[in-house]
Amino acid sequence: MEIPIFTVDAFTNVPFKGNPAAICLMDNELQDDLYQSIAAEMNLSETAFITRRNSKDFSSGAKFGLRWFSPKTEVALCGHATLASAAVLFYIKKNINPVVVFETMSGDLYVRQHEESLIMDFPLNKPKPQDQHEIKDLLKAAVGDLPIQDVCYSPSTKKLMIRLADTCDRSELISLRPEAKTLLRNETTGKIKSLIVTLKGPQTTQSGYDFYSRVFAPWVGVPEDPVTGSAHTVLAGYWSEKLEKKKMMAYQCSSRGGEVKMQIREDGRLDIIGQAQIILQGTFKI
Template sequence: MLLITAEGDTKNLTVNLLNLVIPLSMEIPVFTVDAFTNVPFKGNPAAVCLIENELDDELYQSISAEMNLSETAFITRQTSMDFSSGARFGLRWFSPKTEVPLCGHATLASAAVLFYIKNNVNPVVVFETVSGELYVRQNGDSIIMDFPLNNPKPQDQNEVKELLRAAVGDLPIQDVCYSETTKKLMVRLADTCDRSELMSLKPKAEALLRHETTGKIRSLIVTLKGAQNAETGHDFYSRVFAPWVGVPEDPVTGSAHSVLAGYWSEKLGKKKMLAYQCSSRGGELRLEIRDDGRLDISGQAQIILQGTLKF
């Protein structure tokens, strides 16, 4: 029993300790990182949390909803002693609505925190994820991620014609492909289209959700061949819409390029490509398909915010 006496009051108040709820506080370092850009407020922002031990999935999801970015990454120490000297870490990604199986920009952001903030001493760090081991290394002012190559297969347009109309309207379509591994539908606009038409697309999330309810598709990629004579030399452009996971448009998407790289490599006859994702923020990715069938995705990152989650 606990005896509490109010000041100026002769009456004692007795409280049963068993009825007291004492909250346990938690503090988690958190960072916001703009990925696939060399300037702040461009590219794709991701939240990165450093976790000493695994949390409940419900808590991961609550934190991600609070961050309200396309993805929040959670790095766990696993068997590493700390974030500065360890070479192997756990990594999970959550959108505001659900866990995602693969996320490029949040992986790039996670590596940036380890390399630039924690000054990790290793030239290569390994992330253990549901998509396998992802090796990440520094290369000058860029970070290179070793990703799986998810080549898409042709998709019958008639099976998704209403979804296509909701996404691109009356613009002519050259190819439609689907990656079963990533659940991404890729739509290539005809070469008669230009970048301005791609950038002008404004598909409504409600319409996309209405025309795809099977759970087969988690995001929709719209892509266009690059202007080969352009000064930028971009091999192809893209935009990515993912309302099925709570992201109306993903600004710059590394996992989408694990699908796009294989497709465009075959069409262009190139293993090294420069890609640009044409969201309002915009971002650039360097891609190289290696001889072992894996994909190197290279980009830069800017850490713009660091703090502590307290709850």
């Protein structure tokens, strides 16, 4: 069997930045263990599998199945691999539709083109306050002695969000080096699958970023995720309320780095806006 496969850098307008995803175009469904084996072989934070739905090809169809796998497990929601999947359909397959729809574990996700960007229609996952005392060892493992302003949890995404105090700056966020083994040792309940550390953007500079973040997910085999769309469904819900803004620009401070634009819509859902660069295409033979 030969499967077309692409590597796409998402949330960036230049190669080798943003978050790379592997995208496979599937004529037929595979067994789950084979999907997982391919994702482990690619060893990126996510490998996505697109299947046709009632259409003869990837150029004319408007609806597709989409599943995401980390190197260790299937995930319920992935933003950067959704953006990358749409980039393959629009830029490589020249899909003729103004909007493509992906049927996923998180419901139908719509993606449309707008100038040089792609706009994803995602759920908004507003997190709830979390008792810090219950997870004090995990917090210590994540941010050390840095002061914490808020801790929130999103049950729908199993993401824990730690907001650093406003006295911290971006360099301190960038300097964090939490050890994957220590994080895993301090969270074994299965409640948390990803850890977001975030910081309010300075209001006195011209950076234009409303907030910064980093994301660590060793529970799914990703020590640090470079740029994370699903995390921004949580971050947008939190920061929109704190900043009293519906439109926001964020920067994820991984070594690769990436920009994420967001807009909370009147219907309560979230538009996540980003660019993508297709850097590799080939064939997976199994």
